[in-house]
Amino acid sequence: MSNKPIRPTKAIFTNEMDYKDFIEYAVNSSKTKSVGMDKMREMMKEFKKANES
Numbered sequence: 001m002s003n004k005p006i007r008p009t010k011a012i013f014t015n016e017m018d019y020k021d022f023i024e025y026a027v028n029s030s031k032t033k034s035v036g037m038d039k040m041r042e043m044m045k046e047f048k049k050a051n052e053s
Contacts, residue, residue, distance in 0.1 A: 013019040025031075 011022060013022065
């Protein structure tokens with residue numbers, strides 16, 4: 001089994017509105033809104049705070 005490097009995804013937008021819509025969707029957490037994901041986000045915040053100390 002060979003490992004392939006992960007390549008970044010490139011998004012090309014034809015106008016400013018498409019870009020803004022994409023960014024809004026990408027940072028919106030409603031697409032992953034659930035009790036499990038909310039708990040995971042909380043755990044990640046706590047983990048980051050613990051590592052900063």
